[in-house]
Amino acid sequence: MSRPAILGGAPAFPDGLPFARPARPPLERVVERLRPSYERGTLTDGPLVRELEAQVADRLGVRHVVATSSCSSGLLLALRVLAPGRGAVVLPSFTFSASAHAVAWNGLEPRFAECDADRFQLDPGDAERRLEGAGTLLPTHVFGAPCAAERFEELARRAGIPLVFDAAHAFGALRRGRPVGGFGDAEVFSLTPTKPLVAGEGGLVATRHDEVAERLRWGRNYGNPPGDYDTRFVGLNARMSELHAAVALEALAGFEAHLARRRELAARYHTHLEQIPGVSAQAVDPDDSSTYKDFTVAVEPEVYGIGRDALVSALRAEGVDTRCYFWPPVHLQQAYAPAATVDLPVTVHVAHRVVSLPIYPDLSEAAVDAVAEVLARLQRAGPDVDAAVAAGSRG
Numbered sequence: 001m002s003r004p005a006i007l008g009g010a011p012a013f014p015d016g017l018p019f020a021r022p023a024r025p026p027l028e029r030v031v032e033r034l035r036p037s038y039e040r041g042t043l044t045d046g047p048l049v050r051e052l053e054a055q056v057a058d059r060l061g062v063r064h065v066v067a068t069s070s071c072s073s074g075l076l077l078a079l080r081v082l083a084p085g086r087g088a089v090v091l092p093s094f095t096f097s098a099s100a101h102a103v104a105w106n107g108l109e110p111r112f113a114e115c116d117a118d119r120f121q122l123d124p125g126d127a128e129r130r131l132e133g134a135g136t137l138l139p140t141h142v143f144g145a146p147c148a149a150e151r152f153e154e155l156a157r158r159a160g161i162p163l164v165f166d167a168a169h170a171f172g173a174l175r176r177g178r179p180v181g182g183f184g185d186a187e188v189f190s191l192t193p194t195k196p197l198v199a200g201e202g203g204l205v206a207t208r209h210d211e212v213a214e215r216l217r218w219g220r221n222y223g224n225p226p227g228d229y230d231t232r233f234v235g236l237n238a239r240m241s242e243l244h245a246a247v248a249l250e251a252l253a254g255f256e257a258h259l260a261r262r263r264e265l266a267a268r269y270h271t272h273l274e275q276i277p278g279v280s281a282q283a284v285d286p287d288d289s290s291t292y293k294d295f296t297v298a299v300e301p302e303v304y305g306i307g308r309d310a311l312v313s314a315l316r317a318e319g320v321d322t323r324c325y326f327w328p329p330v331h332l333q334q335a336y337a338p339a340a341t342v343d344l345p346v347t348v349h350v351a352h353r354v355v356s357l358p359i360y361p362d363l364s365e366a367a368v369d370a371v372a373e374v375l376a377r378l379q380r381a382g383p384d385v386d387a388a389v390a391a392g393s394r395g
C-alpha cells in the first residue's frame with residue numbers, strides 16, 4: 001500500500017488534477033454561429049441573444065427569459081424590479097457572496113438564515129422564523145441541487161412577498177421532475193466558466209410575469225424602454241453581447257451530454273463514498289436531479305479521523321485541487337461585518353466541514369477512482385496525516 005504524498009509517498013496526480021475545467025463548445029462552431037451578427041455589425045443584444053432567450057424559455061417551459069451580462073446583474077435587476085425598496089431580504093448565508101451583494105447593491109438589508117445540515121440548502125423552517133417584516137425571499141439552489149422550491153413558494157405566498165431564486169448553479173436541475181427556472185417570481189442562472197452552461201460571462205433571468213420581463217429588459221438597458229431615452233427607473237448596462245450568446249447557444253447544443261456526464265461522475269463518487277465512513281456527499285432529494293455544478297462532501301473528523309482543513313492539505317500534496325465552498329459563509333465575511341452578530345450554528349458547522357472535489361465533463365472515471373482511493377488511503381493513515389499537516393503548518 002503506497003503512502004500518502006503528505007507522508008512522503010508519490011503523489012497520486014504528479015501533473016495535478018484541476019478543480020474545474022469549463023466545458024467549451026468547439027471554437028469553429030462558435031465562430032460560425034457568431035459570423036452573421038458580427039459581419040452585420042450587431043455586436044450586442046441582437047438576434048443571437050434573442051435566440052438564446054427563446055431556446056432557454058422553451059427548454060425550461062417558462063414564459064420569459066431575459067439574458068443579462070452576468071447572474072449578478074440579473075439578480076440586481078430582479079430585486080430592483082420585484083422588490084423596490086422593500087427592506088430586508090431573507091437569504092442563506094451558505095451561498096456565494098454574489099447572492100448577498102445583489103441585496104446590498106439595491107440598498108436592501110440581507111437577513112441571513114440557516115441551511116440544513118445534509119442538503120446544505122436554505123432551511124425553510126428557519127427562513128420562516130426570520131420572515132417577519134421582510135420584503136423578499138431569496139433562496140439559492142446550492143451546488144446545483146434544487147432547494148425545497150415549493151415550500152418557499154408557499155412561504156412567500158403566505159407572507160405576500162416576492163420570491164427570487166439564485167439559480168446560478170442550477171441550469172438543468174429538476175425539482176420533482178420540474179425544471180428549475182419555473183419556480184417563484186424569477187430564477188437567475190449564471191453562465192460563467194465554472195457553471196454548468198457556459199457563455200464566458202452571462203446570466204439568464206427566467207420569469208412567468210410579462211411585466212417583470214419587460215422591466216428587466218428595460219433595466220438591462222439603463223432603464224430605457226426601446227427607442228426611448230426617458231429612463232423609467234435607475235437601470236444599468238447589463239446587456240449580453242452576441243459573442244457570449246454564440247458561445248452559450250453552442251454550449252446549449254451539447255448540454256444534455258455534458259449534464260449526463262456530470263451525473264455519471266457524481267454517481268461514481270457516490271459509490272466510492274459508501275466505503276469511506278465520515279465523508280458524505282451533499283444529500284439530494286431522491287426525486288430531484290442535481291446539475292452537480294459542484295460535488296461537495298462533508299467531512300466528519302470524529303468518524304473520518306482527519307479534519308477538513310488537514311484533508312485539503314493532504315489532497316493538495318497528492319496534486320488534487322479542491323475548494324472549500326462556502327467558507328467563510330457570507331455572514332462571516334468582512335464585507336458583512338455588521339451581520340456577524342447573527343448566530344447561525346448549523347451554517348458554521350457545515351461551512352467548517354465541506355470541501356468540493358473536482359468534477360467536470362472531461363474528468364476521467366480513472367481520476368474519480370484515484371481521488372476516492374486517496375480519500376480511503378488518507379483515512380487509513382489518519383492520525384499520521386493530522387500530525388504531518390500540523391508539523392507542516394508549524395514549520
Ligand SMILES: *Cc1c(COP(=O)(O)O)cnc(C)c1O
Nearest residue numbers: 070071072096098099168190192
Ligand atoms: C457564480 C455565482 C453567482 C454570480 O454569478 P456571476 O454570473 O458571476 O455574476 C451568484 N450566485 C451564486 C450562488 C454563484 O455561485
